[in-house]
Amino acid sequence: RYGSPRTVIPDVVAKSRADLLLLGTHGRAGIAHALLGTVAGDVLRDVTCDVLVVPPRRHGVRKS
Incomplete structure (x- = not known):
């Protein structure tokens, strides 16, 4: 979809x-x-x- 994510995302969710x-x-x-x-x-x-909401992985953090 084209447009601002601030308006497109809520529209698609609805x-x-x-x-x-x-x-x-x-x-x-x-x-x-x-x-x-x-x-x-x-x-x-x-x-x-x-x-x-998932933040990006922090640099320097090792996976177990």
Whole structure:
């Protein structure tokens, strides 16, 4: 789909009657987060289903 993820994702979730939405994040922090906001935060406010938000893997963290 074309358009802003902030509007497209909630629209697709509503039309598909999803029970769960899985979102990956970029993990921005500080000034980048403050200036750009978060798509995940906006989507969380606009969908009625459960949402699982997955942050990126941290550098230097080893897999077991």
